[in-house]
Amino acid sequence: MLKNIDTIINKFTNSNRDNLIPILQEIQNTYGYLSEDSIVSVSKHFDLPTSKIYGIATFYDQFIFQPKGKYHILLCNGTSCHVSGSKKILKEIEKILKIKDGETTSDGIFSIQSVNCMGACSLSPVISVNGKFYSKVNLIEIKKIIKFYQTKEK
Numbered sequence: 001m002l003k004n005i006d007t008i009i010n011k012f013t014n015s016n017r018d019n020l021i022p023i024l025q026e027i028q029n030t031y032g033y034l035s036e037d038s039i040v041s042v043s044k045h046f047d048l049p050t051s052k053i054y055g056i057a058t059f060y061d062q063f064i065f066q067p068k069g070k071y072h073i074l075l076c077n078g079t080s081c082h083v084s085g086s087k088k089i090l091k092e093i094e095k096i097l098k099i100k101d102g103e104t105t106s107d108g109i110f111s112i113q114s115v116n117c118m119g120a121c122s123l124s125p126v127i128s129v130n131g132k133f134y135s136k137v138n139l140i141e142i143k144k145i146i147k148f149y150q151t152k153e154k
């Protein structure tokens with residue numbers, strides 16, 4: 001059974017701001033994302049506005065604010081991948097799936113999240129789908145990769 005958000009928050013006995021990121025991490029590890037309710041609970045705990053909590057959480061690319069899709073695409077936007085055209089790849093993914101970075105398709109099949117260096121710079125640009133890596137991705141390949149997962153759903 002999933003832990004209640006308050007149970008997670010109350011494990012951290014004081015509202016020292018050093019606990020903010022660990023609390024957000026534990027909520028995301030438990031629920032898979034940071035819901036609006038969880039942000040409200042965290043903001044009450046720290047006596048900070050929700051906008052401040054969002055501001056801090058969005059600074060870290062590890063946090064997502066919607067449930068992940070069945071196929072979660074991570075797109076590296078580190079320096080090497082950026083130079084190798086990761087922005088164009090992201091735009092193509094957004095165009096095909098009709099979602100923006102950080103969003104999940106309405107059918108819950110795909111989600112996309114851009115992240116910092118994924119540790120494979122010599123193979124840039126790099127993406128992963130549910131942990132499976134694809135390297136030196138170009139605009140033709142990204143269409144094929146997405147088509148592959150779309151076909152699995154038919």
Ligand code: FES
Pocket residue numbers: 076077078079080081082116117118119120121122124125126
């Ligand atoms: S910058 Fe993309 S893998 Fe390092």
